[in-house]
Amino acid sequence: MEQTRKRYAADLKSIMEARKRIAPYAHATPVITSSTLDALAGRKLFFKCELLQKGGAFKFRGACNAILSLSEDEAKRGVLTHSSGNHAAAVALAARIRGIKAHIVVPRNVPACKLENVKRYGGQITLCEPSLEARQKEAARIQQSTGAVLVHSSNDPDIISGQGTVALEFLEQVPLLDAIIVPISGGGLISGIALAAKAIKPEIIIIAAEPSGADDAAQSKAAGRIVTLKQPKTIADGLRASLGNFTWPVIRDLVSAVVTVDDDEILEAMKLCHEVLKMTVEPSGAIGLAVILSDKFKNEVRTNLENIGIVLSGGNAGLKLC
């Protein structure tokens, strides 16, 4: 295990420690099944409901682990993040639990329900232009004036360990999983899941689900190095970030495939989540279902995978009743 920790940013031990740390605050989320969707996919599907996590997304696991891991001196200075939404709410909530201030830089184009979440948990919001540059600039300004500790949304060992707790639960709930499909953005969730799942069950297959309009992870895997995109274009607002130095090595080594799907496939999967699973799933959260139902998956990925875990990663989507 020492070996793994040296090689990667997290390992089974750090992920088990994270689980213990966040247990009093985070939900152990349920797994649901649907014979209707099994029939559509031609396999047995198990949905890990991270949309039922605190704050409506898996992000709370990592943020809570990172913020509870801060020293007293660090914590006193407060925390800071810039995020497309779910990580922001998670940081605000975790900071409130720790009793410290959270400065949140949010791009103006974030969905209203995600901004509401940040407000609900008491985060101090600064709006900025919707570009990575603007976000980083504003964050740097706040950091300089307050000394707050930056909590990155994915490329951070404590974040990766926190997100890995999803896999610990999932494999306890459904030990027979042959594969887990995980949405990929900055790679924090899939890195943590891959490290935990492969340590527990080395033969398990980890598959990344990515929008074709933000396919930097697919391009990175093909090129053998981190590729970043200037203008990712997808309705999956949570899946536009790029890989980092902590997440990339895990994805390079432990993720078997990156399967991309178009926005219309993501929308169709969202609709199925609402109508069949009865779950409010945001586009980024529904992408795993889109992947398993795609022709690409049927044609390109090993077909002997029978029991498939799918992480419904978040549920912060606005809805209208009809």
Next chain:
Amino acid sequence: MEQTRKRYAADLKSIMEARKRIAPYAHATPVITSSTLDALAGRKLFFKCELLQKGGAFKFRGACNAILSLSEDEAKRGVLTHSSGNHAAAVALAARIRGIKAHIVVPRNVPACKLENVKRYGGQITLCEPSLEARQKEAARIQQSTGAVLVHSSNDPDIISGQGTVALEFLEQVPLLDAIIVPISGGGLISGIALAAKAIKPEIIIIAAEPSGADDAAQSKAAGRIVTLKQPKTIADGLRASLGNFTWPVIRDLVSAVVTVDDDEILEAMKLCHEVLKMTVEPSGAIGLAVILSDKFKNEVRTNLENIGIVLSGGNAGLKLC
């Protein structure tokens, strides 16, 4: 227990037998919690997710129990029901499991998603005018020509026993419940829940949630006899039926209060279910949350109830993304 069975249509024994009978086919549904909604209600709330049941509603429990309880001779003739939707889908699915024909009389104004469910499970649909009279007339015609066995949606001992299995699970999952709030229509669900819950935990309080535009149960409790309404008017399309001779005695004796709420309170609760719980809940399914958040509940019902169970009874609502 013999005593109870004589007095009421079901008892703990018949409900435990139902549980065993339906266990291979029905989901044991999860219970979820939300600190955001706890704060709104000023109490600890536990949501029993029957919208995640097969067919999207608790109805499958009763229908499955009733249809699996038929003799071989009865089963051969097929089954028949008239229903506003969820019971129809449940009967179709349970009949498919038993391998027999299901004739379903559906009023024309049923929501499209509920009709889709009946079709999905292979029910033989006959549309009729949206009145109880038209439904009964059409059902009688089919019964005469086919000999199919009528499976009533609520007023039937096997249906009541099946719905009661909700309470067996719920009290295992959350033994500390002080009260359970249950939507009331024909009374099958609340009768089963009251009989099971009171047998396990006699001090538990059972509260009915009813739309003010279809308040026949509230009127019945006040009058001490079954009152029926000519023209119930509410968006909760699943809560327009009347009590029957099997359900009424249980409601009269074991239900502490019927709390009514207006349609706008139901819509607000649906919205909270979507946004906070991330659940697709239909109006009839959200009414329990509407009740616990209502001024009426705060003013009229015992305030020392701390741990409240709420049955989210169904999720077959159409949705639009925004």
